[in-house]
Structures are given as structure tokens and as C-alpha cells.
Amino acid sequence: MDRDQTEKDDEASGRPTLKTLAFMTGLGVTTVSRALKNAPEIGAETRRRVQLVAKQIGYRPNRAGVRLRTGKTNVISLVLNTEREIMSFVSDIIYGVSEVIADTPYHLIVTPYSRSQDPLDPIRYLVETGSADGVIISRTQPNDPRARYMLERGIPFATHGRTDMGLIHPYHDFDNYAFATEAVRHLAGIGRRRLALLAPPVELTYHSHTLNGFTDALSEVGASEIPFNTVSVDHSIEQIRMRTAQMMRRDVRPDGFVSSAAAATLAIVAGIEDAGLKLGRDVDVVSKQSSDLLHLFRRELLVVNENFRLAGAELARSVLGWIGGATPGSLQSLSKPTGVLAYRPPD
Amino acid sequence: MDRDQTEKDDEASGRPTLKTLAFMTGLGVTTVSRALKNAPEIGAETRRRVQLVAKQIGYRPNRAGVRLRTGKTNVISLVLNTEREIMSFVSDIIYGVSEVIADTPYHLIVTPYSRSQDPLDPIRYLVETGSADGVIISRTQPNDPRARYMLERGIPFATHGRTDMGLIHPYHDFDNYAFATEAVRHLAGIGRRRLALLAPPVELTYHSHTLNGFTDALSEVGASEIPFNTVSVDHSIEQIRMRTAQMMRRDVRPDGFVSSAAAATLAIVAGIEDAGLKLGRDVDVVSKQSSDLLHLFRRELLVVNENFRLAGAELARSVLGWIGGATPGSLQSLSKPTGVLAYRPPD
DNA sequence: CCTATATACTGAAACGTTACAGATTGTCAC
DNA sequence: GTGACAATCTGTAACGTTTCAGTATATAGG
Numbered sequence: 001m002d003r004d005q006t007e008k009d010d011e012a013s014g015r016p017t018l019k020t021l022a023f024m025t026g027l028g029v030t031t032v033s034r035a036l037k038n039a040p041e042i043g044a045e046t047r048r049r050v051q052l053v054a055k056q057i058g059y060r061p062n063r064a065g066v067r068l069r070t071g072k073t074n075v076i077s078l079v080l081n082t083e084r085e086i087m088s089f090v091s092d093i094i095y096g097v098s099e100v101i102a103d104t105p106y107h108l109i110v111t112p113y114s115r116s117q118d119p120l121d122p123i124r125y126l127v128e129t130g131s132a133d134g135v136i137i138s139r140t141q142p143n144d145p146r147a148r149y150m151l152e153r154g155i156p157f158a159t160h161g162r163t164d165m166g167l168i169h170p171y172h173d174f175d176n177y178a179f180a181t182e183a184v185r186h187l188a189g190i191g192r193r194r195l196a197l198l199a200p201p202v203e204l205t206y207h208s209h210t211l212n213g214f215t216d217a218l219s220e221v222g223a224s225e226i227p228f229n230t231v232s233v234d235h236s237i238e239q240i241r242m243r244t245a246q247m248m249r250r251d252v253r254p255d256g257f258v259s260s261a262a263a264a265t266l267a268i269v270a271g272i273e274d275a276g277l278k279l280g281r282d283v284d285v286v287s288k289q290s291s292d293l294l295h296l297f298r299r300e301l302l303v304v305n306e307n308f309r310l311a312g313a314e315l316a317r318s319v320l321g322w323i324g325g326a327t328p329g330s331l332q333s334l335s336k337p338t339g340v341l342a343y344r345p346p347d
Numbered sequence: 348m349d350r351d352q353t354e355k356d357d358e359a360s361g362r363p364t365l366k367t368l369a370f371m372t373g374l375g376v377t378t379v380s381r382a383l384k385n386a387p388e389i390g391a392e393t394r395r396r397v398q399l400v401a402k403q404i405g406y407r408p409n410r411a412g413v414r415l416r417t418g419k420t421n422v423i424s425l426v427l428n429t430e431r432e433i434m435s436f437v438s439d440i441i442y443g444v445s446e447v448i449a450d451t452p453y454h455l456i457v458t459p460y461s462r463s464q465d466p467l468d469p470i471r472y473l474v475e476t477g478s479a480d481g482v483i484i485s486r487t488q489p490n491d492p493r494a495r496y497m498l499e500r501g502i503p504f505a506t507h508g509r510t511d512m513g514l515i516h517p518y519h520d521f522d523n524y525a526f527a528t529e530a531v532r533h534l535a536g537i538g539r540r541r542l543a544l545l546a547p548p549v550e551l552t553y554h555s556h557t558l559n560g561f562t563d564a565l566s567e568v569g570a571s572e573i574p575f576n577t578v579s580v581d582h583s584i585e586q587i588r589m590r591t592a593q594m595m596r597r598d599v600r601p602d603g604f605v606s607s608a609a610a611a612t613l614a615i616v617a618g619i620e621d622a623g624l625k626l627g628r629d630v631d632v633v634s635k636q637s638s639d640l641l642h643l644f645r646r647e648l649l650v651v652n653e654n655f656r657l658a659g660a661e662l663a664r665s666v667l668g669w670i671g672g673a674t675p676g677s678l679q680s681l682s683k684p685t686g687v688l689a690y691r692p693p694d
Numbered sequence: 695c696c697t698a699t700a701t702a703c704t705g706a707a708a709c710g711t712t713a714c715a716g717a718t719t720g721t722c723a724c
Numbered sequence: 725g726t727g728a729c730a731a732t733c734t735g736t737a738a739c740g741t742t743t744c745a746g747t748a749t750a751t752a753g754g
Contacts, residue, residue, distance in 0.1 A: 015475070017740055028704045033742065043702060060476055064414035065740030068709045073411075082442050090438035095429050098459035107478070109456045112445035128362070129407055131454070237643065266643040296584065296613040297644050364710055375734045380712065390732060412710030415739045 096312020244271025443659020
């Protein structure tokens with residue numbers, strides 16, 4: 001009677017639950033639950049038996065059940081700016097994150113914030129609704145309210161880029177200081193003396209990293225700077241192109257560029273050519289790139305690679321590490337630029 | 348006594364629940380639940396009162412609770428191939444989807460499938476674990492096992508690209524037939540007679556769409572095809588570049604190209620130049636692009652724009668529509684190519 | 695033989711929500 | 725005054741999980 005009823009209940013519903021396993025093994029749900037998570041108070045044989053059956057029938061814990069009971073979501077949220085983030089960037093980071101969480105119970109959810117919205121809004125939403133166990137943010141600022149907020153609430157996160165608030169948290173960053181210094185040294189090495197920098201937007205931390213590297217290396221090699229700070233990599237292709245062309249038509253114009261983004265570099269080159277000058281002859285450009293396409297564009301371009309897939313992977317590892325109990329300070333990483341590829345025109 | 352206890356319970360936990368609202372309004376949780384979803388058996392004043400209080404204290408339904416009780420996840424899953432999907436593509440689609448689900452209760456989760464994995468695996472996972480209310484897939488095939496599977500299980504989905512199985516489901520597709528015909532006509536119009544097509548991979552549906560458009564237009568304008576089917580847009584930049592260069596060194600070589608992807612076009616142009624030929628003089632290339640960058644690369648390139656952000660938005664609308672009860676057949680859309688931009692060299 | 699203690703297991707309750715099956719009114723017809 | 729009925733509200737159970745507070749059995753110490 002009792003048995004029949006339970007049996008019927010279990011066979012009716014499609015997906016196996018703890019109750020199903022309990023019935024099949026003849027144990028209580030509590031025992032099954034504990035056996036599956038290797039609790040010490042369960043006999044060794046029972047444990048193996050339960051786990052065997054669970055694997056056989058393809059038991060997977062119901063996420064909603066776990067989440068409701070424990071508050072654990074098994075979700076990592078990647079928070080993205082809908083219009084400012086550079087294209088290839090995003091997909092590479094996503095792939096990097098995916099790679100790492102692939103064989104964990106975690107899911108990746110993408111939380112966008114749009115237009116004129118406060119960047120803190122999506123973070124508040126995530127924290128208030130308890131929608132994620134961990135968060136990844138980018139476009140990090142020196143004094144970042146999002147990082148501060150999450151630190152206060154004690155929710156694990158990692159930032160793409162560093163902050164500068166005297167607070168410790170996991171991050172992954174590309175060494176933009178090293179990028180800028182190497183770029184300047186290389187340009188100086190091939191005889192360029194008046195350099196312009198297309199920098200990241202001022203509000204982001206890596207703006208000053210890049211700028212510091214640039215100016216430090218300038219004085220090191222004794223070259224001078226041609227100011228180019230009316231635009232940043234966040235500006236439109238058209239604006240950058242126009243400003244570049246304007247600048248290249250002036251008497252005192254740069255003979256070398258350092259560009260912090262691949263798309264912007266296309267615009268710079270276009271601007272240079274608009275002004276009737278020739279890349280590799282009148283001016284050289286060193287650019288960061290994330291996909292391997294710039295050298296197809298103009299083979300005279302000098303490129304430095306930034307690996308966003310790696311960044312995504314590192315960020316995911318950091319967040320998971322923090323969730324897993326590691327200390328935030330031990331989850332910081334910096335990736336060095338992979339060498340300047342010097343494509344000098346063969347002729 | 349009873350009151351004190353309830354009060355204490357509610358104030359202890361941070362986030363308001365139905366119980367909190369019930370206590371504040373003096374109603375039962377059932378009534379509150381119904382009032383919030385505008386059930387007819389709730390008095391008009393009560394309804395307003397409950398909704399007012401709910402808004403004031405910022406009540407948000409607990410997703411885990413809803414999901415456990417109803418099975419509704421409020422999740423849309425975007426299933427992506429980790430290595431094959433083209434870069435900018437992905438982020439644009441994500442942004443498009445985000446845009447549409449922004450003011451719905453839905454979250455977007457990204458489900459990747461990697462390497463040598465069966466494309467059906469992630470779909471099976473989603474369906475078996477009931478992880479999503481709706482699914483979006485790309486890299487659609489004429490006979491697509493994923494679409495068939497989801498159709499059988501009755502789970503709402505939309506495909507980026509069409510199938511050809513005689514089954515009806517929502518899709519969004521770019522009109523690649525029109526793209527190919529317009530491209531060929533344009534090339535013929537500027538005097539090109541021997542055309543090569545860099546097609547999508549054969550297994551995907553839009554391969555034949557593109558190919559049909561190409562060959563139909565060829566016979567229409569009386570031009571001939573130079574076979575170029577040893578590579579597809581899925582091949583590496585290096586392979587495409589090499590094959591192109593090989594072909595361009597032969598006696599009978601194309602004087603026009605139609606390319607189905609922007610990245611591949613970079614490779615084609617590189618190959619053309621490797622062979623010592625000049626774009627716009629010896630050969631013209633019409634290419635699809637998703638971001639507006641190709642004309643910066645070589646201004647002789649002829650480009651047709653495919654809007655992936657729009658695609659993402661349409662796909663999201665379709666899935667939501669299906670979930671909302673619309674008939675699958677009414678959720679299909681095709682986007683026309685936006686005109687060939689004819690950048691002829693001015694000199 | 696009785697008590698203490700470790701070992702292996704178990705039922706009940708709770709997380710927040712919704713659906714089902716009432717319960718309590720008030721109104722109206724007769 | 726009674727019964728029928730609509731309108732409005734409510735308690736209980738259930739979704740699948742984990743935690744709490746046990747229970748039952750075996751082993752050992754005295």
C-alpha cells in the first residue's frame with residue numbers, strides 16, 4: 001500500500017530526485033543527501049551504493065531546491081556595458097569564463113547594463129536579489145563604487161583591471177604599463193622621436209597605467225610627446241580618424257603612435273592616410289590587439305597581443321577561488337604583453 | 348504572542364517575501380500572491396494596497412521559490428560553439444538579446460559547447476535539467492537534430508538561420524540568397540566576369556542559400572564561376588590566405604570575389620596581394636560584414652552589412668513570443684541585406 | 695547486566711512560492 | 725427566515741533540498 005504509492009509517485013515524475021534515490025536504495029532522503037556529498041557519518045558501503053545508483057539513473061540535484069534551501073545559486077554573473085565594451089573582447093572573455101566553469105556546477109549569466117544607467121545598478125540588483133554567488137566586472141576604475149559595494153556586502157567578485165583604493169580584491173589585468181614602455185622603446189629603436197598616445201578613457205584605471213608607462217619610457221629614451229588626448233579608445237572610429245588626420249596635417253606631427261585598441265588603430269591608420277602620409281615611412285604605429293588580424297590590415301603595423309580568453313579564464317578562476325574560501329589577495333594576476341611583433345616592410 | 352513572533356521572523360531576514368507583505372498588509376500570503384498577479388478574485392482596493400506596499404518595500408519574487416513551485420525558470424539560454432563562432436558576432440547577438448529581455452523577468456545564460464562535443468549535448472542538458480524556458484541556437488543545419496529534439500520535447504526555441512526539415516519553428520535569418528545575388532550583380536555591373544565564392548561551411552543551412560543565390564545570379568548575368576570550395580569561412584585565416592594566393596597565381600583566376608564573412612575577407616585580400624595583384628584593379632571583392640570596419644581596411648572593398656544585434660533582438664522576441672503562447676509559425680523573420688556600399692577608388 | 699558512547703541511519707521542518715480546497719461574509723430571491 | 729450564490733479572503737500542502745534533533749543498533753567499560 002504505502003510502497004505502491006511511493007513507487008507510483010516516483011515513476012510519474014520524469015526526473016529523479018532524492019526521493020527517487022531513497023526509494024531505490026531503501027534509505028531515507030537524508031541519508032541519500034549526505035551520502036552524495038561524502039558526509040563522514042555515512043557508512044562506506046552505503047555511500048558507494050548510493051553514488052552508484054545516482055550515477056546510473058543520472059541524478060542531478062535540482063538547482064531550485066538547493067538554491068531555495070541554501071541560498072547558493074551556482075551562478076557566476078558577468079556584468080557588461082552594452083555599448084562601450086569592445087566587440088571581440090566580450091566573446092573572448094565569455095569563452096574564457098566558460099572554459100573554466102565548464103566542469104563545475106556553475107552557470108554563467110550575462111548581466112548587461114545599458115545606456116545612461118548607473119554602473120552600480122546591475123550590481124545592486126544582483127546582490128539584493130541574491131542572483132549570483134560571484135560577479136565579474138570590467139571597465140574598472142581607480143575608485144570603483146562597484147568593488148567597494150561588493151566588498152562591503154561580502155560578495156565574491158573579480159575585476160578585469162585593477163582598482164586603486166587601498167582595498168584588496170581579486171583581479172586580472174593586462175600589464176599596460178609594460179605594453180606602453182615596450183611600445184615606446186620599440187618606436188625609439190626604429191628612430192621615432194615624437195610620439196602620440198591613443199589612451200584608454202581617463203576614468204578607467206588602465207588609463208594611468210598606460211600613460212605612466214608611456215611617459216616614463218619617453219623620458220628614458222629621450223623622445224617627446226605629441227599630445228593626443230582629445231580622444232580615447234572609447235571614441236567613435238570617425239572621431240579618432242578625423243582627429244588623427246587633423247593632427248597629421250600640422251607642422252609638428254607625431255612620427256609614432258601607441259594605440260590601446262585594435263579598432264582604434266584602424267581609425268588612426270585611416271587618419272594618417274587621409275593626411276597623405278604613409279605608414280612605415282612617415283610614421284609607425286604600435287597597437288594592442290586581441291585577435292590576430294591587424295597584421296593583415298597593414299603589414300607595417302607593430303602589434304602587441306592581449307589575450308582576453310586568458311583574462312576570462314583567470315577571472316573565473318579568481319571568483320571560484322574566492323567562493324571556495326581562498327584569500328582575495330592570493331587571487332590577483334597580471335599578464336605580460338607577448339612581444340612586439342616587428343613587421344618591417346621588406347622593401 | 349503570535350504577532351510578536353511573526354514580526355521578529357520578518358525583521359530578521361533581510362529581503363521581503365510574501366510573508367513580509369502578508370504581515371504588513373494584515374492579509375494572508377495567498378491573497379498577497381494573487382493580488383500581485385492581478386487575479387480576479389481579489390478586491391480592487393486590496394489589490395492596489397498590496398501592490399503599493401510591495402513597490403514601496405521593493406518586493407521581488409524569489410526566483411528559486413517560483414522555479415521550485417512552478418518549474419518556470421525565467422531563463423533564456425543562448426547556446427554557443429566555443430571555437431567556431433565568429434567574434435563580433437557573439438557579442439552583438441548577446442547585446443541584442445539583452446536589449447529585449449532587459450525589462451522582462453528573464454535572465455540570459457550562456458551555455459557553451461566546446462571542442463569535439465556533440466552539439467546536441469548542451470541542449471539535452473538544458474532540457475533534462477529544465478534549466479531554461481527558452482533556447483536560442485545558431486549554426487543551424489538543414490536537418491538540425493537540436494531543433495528536432497526541442498520540437499519533440501515541446502521546449503520553445505529559436506534558431507539563427509533556417510532549417511529545411513518541413514518542421515515549423517521560429518527563426519531569424521539574414522537573406523543570404525539576396526546577399527549573394529546582389530553581390531554577383533554588382534560585380535557583373537562593374538565588369539567582373541569570373542567570380543569566386545568563399546562560402547559558409549557546407550553543413551550549415553545558409554551555405555546553400557548563399558550558393559544558390561550565387562549560381563542563380565551568375566547565370567542571370569552570364570558570368571562564370573571559378574570554384575573555390577576547398578575552403579569555407581570556418582577555415583583559418585592562414586588557410587584561406589594561402590588558397591587564395593594559390594588560386595590567384597593560376598592562369599584562369601577570378602576577377603571578383605564574394606565573401607561570406609569579414610574576417611575571411613581580410614584573408615582573401617591578403618592572398619590577393621600575396622599574388623602581386625591589386626584590389627580594385629585586378630579584382631573586386633564583395634563582403635558581408637557585421638561591424639563597420641572593412642571599408643577602413645581597404646577602401647576598394649564592397650561591403651554588405653549584416654546586423655547581428657538585430658538578429659539577437661529578433662531571436663529573443665521570437666522565443667519570448669513562443670513562451671507567451673504565440674504560434675511558432677508567426678515568429679519567423681528574414682532580414683534583407685542593407686545595400687552594397689560601392690567604394691570605388693576615386694583615382 | 696547496566697550504562698556510556700560511537701556508528702549509521704531517519705523524520706520533520708524550513709527555504710518562498712503557487713494551487714487546491716475550503717471558509718467567511720453579504721446580497722438577493724422567494 | 726431560509727437557501728443559494730457570488731465575492732473575497734485564507735490555511736494547507738507541495739515542489740526538492742539541507743539541517744536539526746533525534747532513534748536504533750552495536751561495542752565497550754565497569
